[in-house]
Structure formats: structure tokens, C-alpha cells
Amino acid sequence: MKRTAVNPWEWNIKFGFHQAELVEGHSRMLVCAGQTSLDENGEVAHAGDMAAQIGLCLDNVETILHEAGMKLSDVVRLNMYTTDVEQFLQHVGVMGRRLEAAGIAPPGTMLQVSGLAFPGLVVELEVTALA
Structure with missing residues (x-):
């Protein structure tokens, strides 16, 4: 699979994402439901703790x-939903370090929402991956 960053501007690079990616030569696509900070029993873990929830979302x-x-390096789109963008941005390094280690800066969208599926959830990550 070949990925080519498309960045007509470069301001976004300091935020760890590309404006777009041209992806060629893949044969499989995974469209993943939004992942939250639910444990293996479907219970909310780390209620209200943004940093811990970002980490568990990525684990999931x-x-x-x-x-x-x-693997994480196959992610080509990452959408982020949070109940508090300011707090998310304070802890985005939790995600940034993992994406950087995987060698990716996927395009995506960040949205602030009034609530997520269960009380106590503050972040949800939605990915598309190609291999």
C-alpha cells in the first residue's frame, strides 16, 4: 500500500495530521465503529478522565x-468526537505519541458533541484502515 500526503498548506503538520492522503495499492478496507472507553464487559472505564479514555479508545x-x-499504521482516517475539545487538546499527546510511533498522521475530523453513548464517556474515536 502506498500513501502520499496531500498538504497544499503546512500549518496542519504541527497538529499531527495531513489534509488528505492518496492511498493506492490496497486490497482490504476496515470500517470501524466508534471506539470509546468501554472495558471488555461494556462498562465505562475512567469516567470523565480524558487522558485515560483516549488511551483506552486507542487500545480498543x-x-x-x-x-x-x-495494525495502527494501516489507519487512513481518524475522526474524533469529544464532549470537551479544549480538554481533549490538552491531552492529545496521548494519541499523538502513538500515531507518531506508528508513522501515521491520518486526516480526520474533530467534533465537540453534547454527549456520547453512556454517561462518563468524554471521547470516541472512529477509524478507517486499509491494507
């Missing part, structure tokens, strides 16, 4: 990717 994303025979 990676678990799904692994089940599909993929």
Missing part, C-alpha cells in the same frame, strides 16, 4: 485492527 481500536489482521 488496536484490538479491532489486530483481529482484522491490521
Whole structure:
């Protein structure tokens, strides 16, 4: 699979994402439901703790990717939903370090929402992966 960053501007690079990516030569696509800070029993973990929830969301994303025979480096789109953008941005390094280690800066959208599926959830991550 070949990925080519498309960045007509460069301001976004300091925020860890590309404006777009041209992806060629893939044969499989995984469309993943939004992943939250739910544990293996479907219970909210780390209620209200943005940093811990970002970490568990990514753990859950990676678990799904692994089940599909993929890895974090296969993610080509990452949408972020949060109940508090300011607080999310204070803790985005939790995610940024993992994406950087995987060698990716996927395009996506960040939205502030009034609530998520269960009380106590403050972040949800939605990914698309290609391999």
C-alpha cells in the first residue's frame, strides 16, 4: 500500500495530521465503529478522565485492527468526537505519541458533541484502515 500526503498548506503538520492522503495499492478496507472507553464487559472505564479514555479508545481500536489482521499504521482516517475539545487538546499527546510511533498522521475530523453513548464517556474515536 502506498500513501502520499496531500498538504497544499503546512500549518496542519504541527497538529499531527495531513489534509488528505492518496492511498493506492490496497486490497482490504476496515470500517470501524466508534471506539470509546468501554472495558471488555461494556462498562465505562475512567469516567470523565480524558487522558485515560483516549488511551483506552486507542487500545480498543488496536484490538479491532489486530483481529482484522491490521495494525495502527494501516489507519487512513481518524475522526474524533469529544464532549470537551479544549480538554481533549490538552491531552492529545496521548494519541499523538502513538500515531507518531506508528508513522501515521491520518486526516480526520474533530467534533465537540453534547454527549456520547453512556454517561462518563468524554471521547470516541472512529477509524478507517486499509491494507
